[in-house]
Amino acid sequence: MIVLSSIINIALRSLIANKMRTFLAILGIIIGVGAVVTMVAVGTGASNKISEQIASIGSNLILILPGATTQGGIRMGIGTQQTLTMADAEAISKECPAVVAVAPVISGTAQIVYGNQNWSTAVMGTTPEMTTVREWEVVSGRFITEQDVRNGTKVAVIGQTVAEKLFGDLDPIGKLIRIKKIPFEVIGILDKKGQSFTGQDQDDIIYVPITTSQRTLFGQVLPGRVRLIYAKANSLESIPVATEQIKTLLRQRHRIGINQEDDFTVMDLTQMLKAAEESTKTMSILLGAIASVSLLVGGIGIMNIMLVSVTERTREIGIRMAVGAKPKDIRMQFLIESLFLTTIGGIFGLLLGIGASLLLSSLMQWPISISIFSALVAFGFSAFVGVFFGFYPAYKASVLNPIEALRYE
Amino acid sequence: MIIIVENVIKIYKFGEHELKVLDDVSVSIEKGEFLCIMGPSGSGKSTFMNILGCLDTPTSGKYFLDGIDVSTFKTDELAEIRNKKIGFVFQQFNLLPRATALENVELPLIYAGVTPKERKERAREILARVGLGERVNHYPKQLSGGQQQRVAIARALVNNPTIILADEPTGNLDSKSSIEIMEIFKKLNEEKGLTTIIVTHEPDIASFGKRQIRFLDGKIVHDSKKLA
Numbered sequence: 001m002i003v004l005s006s007i008i009n010i011a012l013r014s015l016i017a018n019k020m021r022t023f024l025a026i027l028g029i030i031i032g033v034g035a036v037v038t039m040v041a042v043g044t045g046a047s048n049k050i051s052e053q054i055a056s057i058g059s060n061l062i063l064i065l066p067g068a069t070t071q072g073g074i075r076m077g078i079g080t081q082q083t084l085t086m087a088d089a090e091a092i093s094k095e096c097p098a099v100v101a102v103a104p105v106i107s108g109t110a111q112i113v114y115g116n117q118n119w120s121t122a123v124m125g126t127t128p129e130m131t132t133v134r135e136w137e138v139v140s141g142r143f144i145t146e147q148d149v150r151n152g153t154k155v156a157v158i159g160q161t162v163a164e165k166l167f168g169d170l171d172p173i174g175k176l177i178r179i180k181k182i183p184f185e186v187i188g189i190l191d192k193k194g195q196s197f198t199g200q201d202q203d204d205i206i207y208v209p210i211t212t213s214q215r216t217l218f219g220q221v222l223p224g225r226v227r228l229i230y231a232k233a234n235s236l237e238s239i240p241v242a243t244e245q246i247k248t249l250l251r252q253r254h255r256i257g258i259n260q261e262d263d264f265t266v267m268d269l270t271q272m273l274k275a276a277e278e279s280t281k282t283m284s285i286l287l288g289a290i291a292s293v294s295l296l297v298g299g300i301g302i303m304n305i306m307l308v309s310v311t312e313r314t315r316e317i318g319i320r321m322a323v324g325a326k327p328k329d330i331r332m333q334f335l336i337e338s339l340f341l342t343t344i345g346g347i348f349g350l351l352l353g354i355g356a357s358l359l360l361s362s363l364m365q366w367p368i369s370i371s372i373f374s375a376l377v378a379f380g381f382s383a384f385v386g387v388f389f390g391f392y393p394a395y396k397a398s399v400l401n402p403i404e405a406l407r408y409e
Numbered sequence: 410m411i412i413i414v415e416n417v418i419k420i421y422k423f424g425e426h427e428l429k430v431l432d433d434v435s436v437s438i439e440k441g442e443f444l445c446i447m448g449p450s451g452s453g454k455s456t457f458m459n460i461l462g463c464l465d466t467p468t469s470g471k472y473f474l475d476g477i478d479v480s481t482f483k484t485d486e487l488a489e490i491r492n493k494k495i496g497f498v499f500q501q502f503n504l505l506p507r508a509t510a511l512e513n514v515e516l517p518l519i520y521a522g523v524t525p526k527e528r529k530e531r532a533r534e535i536l537a538r539v540g541l542g543e544r545v546n547h548y549p550k551q552l553s554g555g556q557q558q559r560v561a562i563a564r565a566l567v568n569n570p571t572i573i574l575a576d577e578p579t580g581n582l583d584s585k586s587s588i589e590i591m592e593i594f595k596k597l598n599e600e601k602g603l604t605t606i607i608v609t610h611e612p613d614i615a616s617f618g619k620r621q622i623r624f625l626d627g628k629i630v631h632d633s634k635k636l637a
Contacts, residue, residue, distance in 0.1 A: 006519040017507050319503045322464065323517040323564065324492020326485050402464050406503065 003329060011337040014309070022341065025305040029345025029382055030352055032295030036378045037353025037370070039291040042360060043284020045368035050277045054270060056193045056202060058134035060236055062099075062243060063267040064092075064229040064250070082225040083263040086210070088253060089229045093129075095249055098234050098242035103130040104226040106210055108218040113178040114166040121162055123179055123206045125213020133230045141173045141188030144209050152211035157188040159203035182216055184208065239268055292381075298345065299385035306338050306393035317397050318405025327398035334397050338390025339383060346382035350375055410473075411571060411604050412438035412461065417470035417480075419456050419627075430456045431467070432627035441602040443595070445609055445618030452624040455576065458608050462495050462574045463487045475571050492520050496565025498575035502557040504549040510536060510560045511545040517568045535563040539593060555586030562593060572604040573597070579614055591617045 015022045066083040089104035106125040111118055130136070131143050143157055156177060163172050172186045193202040208217065210226070233242035243266050250264055310317070317330055354370055361368040419431035430453045438444060448454045459465040460472060463479055466487070472480040479490055491497075504513045514532035523531070536545050539559040549557050558578060565573055575594065579587035595617055597603045609615050623631035 003519060003522055006525070013507060315503070316505055319505060320516070320520075321488065322462075322491060322497050322503070324488050324520040324568075326488040326520070328485075329520060403459055406464075406499070 004332070007329065007333045008336055008340075011333055011340060014313070015337060015340060018309075021305060021308075025302050025341050026345040026348070028298030028301035029295070029342050029385070030298075030349040032291070032298035032385075033346050033349025033378050033382050034352035034356060035291035035294045036288060036381070037350055037374065038356040038360070039287035040284065040374045040378070041353065041357035041368040041370045042366055043280070043287050044371065044374065045357075045361070045366060047277055047280040047284060048369050049367040050273055050280055052194070053196065054273045054277070055135075056196065057269055057273075058136065058230075058232065059270060060233040060239055061133065061269050062231040062233060062239065062246065063269060064088075064231060064246060065265045065267065066226075066228070067263065067265070082227070083254065084226050084229055085224045086226060087224065088250060089127075089226065091249060091253060092229065092231055092246055096231075096242060096245040098238040098245055099231045100234055101129040101132040101232045103127050103133045103230045104210060105130075105228050105230065106213045106218055106225075107227050108213075110180045110217060112162065112166060112206065113181075114172075114175065117166045119162060119165040121159075121204050121206055123208060123213065123217060125208050125210040125217065127210055130207065130230065133232045136193065137191050138188035139191050140171075141186070143188055144207060148209040149211050152209060152215055154182065154184045154212055154216070155187045155209065156184040157190060157207040158186055159190050159205040160192045161201055161203040162206055163189050179206070179208070180217055236270065236274070239271055243268055295381065295385060299342070299389040302338050302341055302386065303389035303393060305341075306334060306390055307396070309337070310334060310393045310397040313397075314400060314405045314408040317400050318402050318408065321400070321402035322406060330400075331394045331398035334394035335387065335390050338393070339386040342382045342386030342390075343379075346379045349382065350379060353378065410437045411440040411442075411475055412436075413471075413473040414461075415471040415473075417457075417460065417467040417472060419453075419460065419465070420468045430627055431460070434470070434627070434629055436622065436629060436632070438604065438606070440604055441598070442604055442606075443598045443617070443619045444606045445615040445621045446606065446624065447608075447610060447612075447615050447621060448624030449610070453627040454608050454624040457624065458574060458576055458606070461572075461606065462497060463490045488520075492517055493568060494571040496562075496568070496570035496573045498558070498561050498565050498573065498578045500577035500580040502549070502554075502561045502581070504557055504560055504564075506549055509546050509548055510541060510552065510563075513549070513560055514563045514567050516564060521568055531567055532563070535567050536560070538566075539563045553586070554582050555589055558582060558586070558590050559593065562590070566597070566603075570603075572606060575605070575607045577608055577610075579609065579611065587611075587614065 064084065086104055089102050092099055093102040103126050108123055109120060110123045111120050126144065127149055128144050128146055138157060141157070144155065148155055156179065158172060166172070166177065167175070172189060175186050176183045177186055178184070190203070196202050214223070231242065231246065233239045246266055247262065251262065254263055256262065320330060357368045357370055360366050414434060414436045417431055417434045418429065421428045421430055434457065446454050446457065456465065460467055463474070463482070466482065467480050470480065471478055474490065475494060479487070482490065505516070511529065511532050514536055515528045518528040518531065533545060536542055539562055541556060541559055541563065544552065544556065549560070552560065573594070579590055582590060591614060594605055594607065598605045607614070607618060615621055621631070621633040622629055
């Protein structure tokens with residue numbers, strides 16, 4: 001240990017003595033580590049964001065939209081015809097084994113008033129299953145119950161944005177709000193969801209019982225017709241099965257012939273986002289790999305400097321050997337030097353990487369994620385580079401013949 | 410006998426060509442001797458010194474240092490012998506330019522595993538003994554040639570070696586410094602009984618020795634002890 005501490009001291013001194021060279025050698029590592037940290041931060045940031053979105057729409061979510069019919073040879077867009085019914089939703093729930101929960105929705109936009117505050121937002125009439133389907137719980141109060149749906153009670157569960165806009169600091173539970181001038185009692189507040197992947201504020205929403213919505217709010221909707229149906233598959237793997245089951249069932253129920261087009265659309269959002277997540281992951285691996293190349297180049301720079309250093313200090317090595325340094329002592333001395341270079345480079349590279357990531361996120365609004373893990377990996381990798389690229393020069397120094405080394409001019 | 414060299418042959422190979430640098434050299438050196446080795450360049454005296462100093466091993470023959478046969482030792486064992494039993498003094502001083510006098514003297518103690526505190530104490534003490542007590546924190550370039558060589562002598566002495574080997578220690582010094590350096594060697598030999606072996610080609614330097622050996626073409630051609 002005495003030898004080691006002295007050797008560290010020796011290594012540090014020689015680095016300090018060659019400040020400019022040391023700095024340039026370290027710079028390569030700083031840039032390399034910085035690039036890796038930044039790229040990994042950007043990559044994980046992007047894939048985290050997508051994962052968050054997947055979580056926020058509710059996992060294994062399937063959307064069933066009406067419409068896309070052909071009328072006299074003109075193909076209409078999604079939702080042009082209200083072809084889905086409450087009965088469809090019930091049938092899916094009963095007859096599709098790969099589906100665990102179904103929530104139909106009758107929705108519209110309405111003006112909401114509380115006291116002297118008012119706010120325009122989306123009002124969704126739905127069933128209690130909505131909490132399961134979207135994995136969305138209330139933080140206070142309760143959600144719509146079966147009884148609410150059956151009786152068509154005038155109750156509302158509000159999102160965080162609505163709560164904030166209408167009530168500010170007040171507790172909304174039990175308060176009366178007016179939706180389209182009709183009084184509703186606020187019975188619950190939903191948990192915060194944040195932005196959806198399309199950038200919509202998901203908390204700007206009000207849920208009411210589906211029956212109430214149909215009867216009192218959006219009466220123009222044909223009786224029993226719904227705007228869309230949310231369904232939740234058993235698992236990620238069973239989404240395609242569930243989609244197929246829903247399609248078959250609905251074609252049957254809607255009496256669609258073999259050669260006719262569907263009068264509904266089944267959308268698998270989770271699958272879409274998973275695909276996006278996969279491609280983002282690939283992208284971040286690619287970015288990391290490219291950044292690693294610069295770290296590799298930095299490592300080669302270290303090796304170059306160390307080889308020069310060994311040659312320059314041949315005589316010093318000879319002197320040390322003459323007074324009793326063993327090859328392993330010499331090897332250790334040079335290894336510690338290169339390890340020190342890369343470790344210092346690693347520390348500053350980490351700071352540079354964190355700085356660059358924060359800059360990117362504030363200037364370009366990119367989502368970033370700096371984890372302790374990625375920092376440790378970058379740091380460990382730079383230390384590894386130090387040992388790997390420092391070993392050959394150190395080995396070369398250790399096998400010098402002391403007699404020749406002492407004669408070296 | 411502190412050194413026994415028996416039938417040592419050293420051959421250097423340059424491809425096909427072989428060069429016999431030492432040709433069946435045998436010599437014994439007693440503890441406390443002050444020996445000067447002379448001879449023209451290429452006579453084999455430097456190679457002989459390298460073998461005595463455990464920087465090199467003989468092609469054949471035996472070398473006993475302090476009773477140990479070191480002629481078959483491997484790199485690490487040789488390093489340890491150099492560290493514990495041998496003190497080198499070179500013509501070019503061979504001090505580390507970026508280390509102070511004190512740090513240069515400490516160097517062998519680092520590899521001997523001595524604690525920093527003890528290293529400093531011992532190095533200071535030895536430097537004082539060679540008359541550099543005031544200059545422990547000077548760097549080699551701030552010292553004169555004679556002073557640098559005294560630092561080198563202090564470094565050679567610091568780990569209490571069995572023998573001191575000096576290769577042309579006065580070769581780079583003016584005559585006044587040369588005498589001073591030789592006086593130090595003489596004093597060390599007389600007061601401490603330190604076995605000292607000096608290579609030189611200056612007769613007046615060689616005259617400091619109590620025994621002279623002359624090399625020519627890889628053989629010992631003159632040994633003052635045998636004549637006496």
